[in-house]
Amino acid sequence: MLKFxxxxxxxxxxxxxxxxxxxxxxGEFIFLIGKSGTGKTTLLQMVYMNLLxxxxxxxxxxxxxxxxxxxxxxxxxxxxxxVFQDFKLLDDRTVYDNxxxxxxxxxxxxxxxxxxxxHALTDVGLVHKQHNMxxxxxxxxxxRVAIARAIINDPMLILADEPTxxxxxxxxxxxxxxxxRINLRGTTVIFATHNYDLVRKHEAKIIKLNDGKAVRVILKxxxxxxxxxx
Numbered sequence: 698m699l700k701f702x703x704x705x706x707x708x709x710x711x712x713x714x715x716x717x718x719x720x721x722x723x724g725e726f727i728f729l730i731g732k733s734g735t736g737k738t739t740l741l742q743m744v745y746m747n748l749l750x751x752x753x754x755x756x757x758x759x760x761x762x763x764x765x766x767x768x769x770x771x772x773x774x775x776x777x778x779x780v781f782q783d784f785k786l787l788d789d790r791t792v793y794d795n796x797x798x799x800x801x802x803x804x805x806x807x808x809x810x811x812x813x814x815x816h817a818l819t820d821v822g823l824v825h826k827q828h829n830m831x832x833x834x835x836x837x838x839x840x841r842v843a844i845a846r847a848i849i850n851d852p853m854l855i856l857a858d859e860p861t862x863x864x865x866x867x868x869x870x871x872x873x874x875x876x877x878r879i880n881l882r883g884t885t886v887i888f889a890t891h892n893y894d895l896v897r898k899h900e901a902k903i904i905k906l907n908d909g910k911a912v913r914v915i916l917k918x919x920x921x922x923x924x925x926x927x
Contacts, residue, residue, distance in 0.1 A: 698723040698885060699744065699854070701911070703753035706739065713739050715909030716753070719927045721887070723853070726880045728896045729889040730914070731906035737889040740906065741856045744887070745777045746770060758853060775803060778847030780876075782859035784839045786831040792818070792842050793827040799846055817845040821875055837868035844875055854885045861892055869895060 699721040706714045713736040721727060729737050742748040743755050746762055755762040760773045787795050793814055800810045818824045821841040831839055840860060847855055857876060861869035873888075873895060880886045890896065896903060903914040904927045911927040 698758055700756045701740075701743070701753070702756070704743070704750040704755060705752040705909075706736075706743070706748070706750050712909060714750075717909065717911055719904060719911045721885065723885055724880070724883050725885055726877065726901045727885075727887045728899075728901050728903045729887055729906070730891070730893070730896060730903060733891075735906040736909075737906060738858055741779070741858050741887065741889060744854070744856055745774050745779065771803075775850055776853045778850070778852040778855045780840070780843050780847045780855065780857040780860045782862040784831070784836075784843045786839060786842060786846075788831055791828050791830055792823065792834075795831070795842065796846055796849055799849055803850055813849050814845075817849040818842075820848065820879070821845045835868075836864055837871060840864065840868075840872055841875065844872070844879075848879060848884070852884065855879060855887070857886065857888045859889055859891065861890065861895065866894075873899070 699719075701717050701719040704714050704717040729740065731737055739748060743750065743762070744757060746755070746760070746765060749762050757773060758776055760769065765773065787798065790798065796814045796817060797810050800813060805813065814827065815824060818827055821844050823838060823841055823845065826834060826838060831842065834842065855876065860876070861872050864872065869892060876886050876888060897916065903916070904911050905914045913927045
């Protein structure tokens with residue numbers, strides 16, 4: 698479903714990936730880990746092709762970074778929902794209108810918009826907050842709205858970029874549980890995080906970025922781990 702093949706990428710004077718290879722199957726839940734600067738956000742941006750490799754290619758559900766046309770990008774991005782650490786909600790619109798905005802730009806009619814918003818907010822437990830402004834919500838509630846926005850068009854893949862980075866441990870667990878529940882319905886989830894306590898507590902595939910490469914980390918008893926190609 699998702700493949701990085703010999704991907705190399707660098708910013709000016711900052712190498713990021715060097716022949717990076719990653720394969721992810723449909724329906725997997727992936728923890729993406731690595732120190733700051735190892736390229737977690739860059740990798741996620743390459744999935745929805747906001748950034749393109751300088752060599753190698755990324756392939757997502759048949760869309761290839763080497764051959765994709767600009768006119769095809771909106772269709773790819775409808776298959777991908779993104780959750781950001783800082784929520785990126787529109788402060789001048791209610792929760793309902795934040796979600797309606799996404800649906801309008803993807804061509805949904807009014808009857809579809811109301812149904813999809815109620816369904817998405819029910820998934821994250823916030824139907825009762827649909828008329829609130831974002832600044833009236835807690836950080837955890839704002840992140841749940843961001844998840845509702847990410848899932849509202851029924852994507853095949855959710856990219857969560859440090860979704861618990863600004864949240865307390867209890868709220869972080871709530872956010873993880875929502876994303877895991879969405880995953881259990883068949884949606885692939887890539888969860889980029891520095892929260893290693895969260896990673897250690899849950900069984901999931903772990904991909905670690907280090908020195909321009911990606912390896913799969915396999916946790917064992919007593920905190921030990923081994924690695925293999927990702």
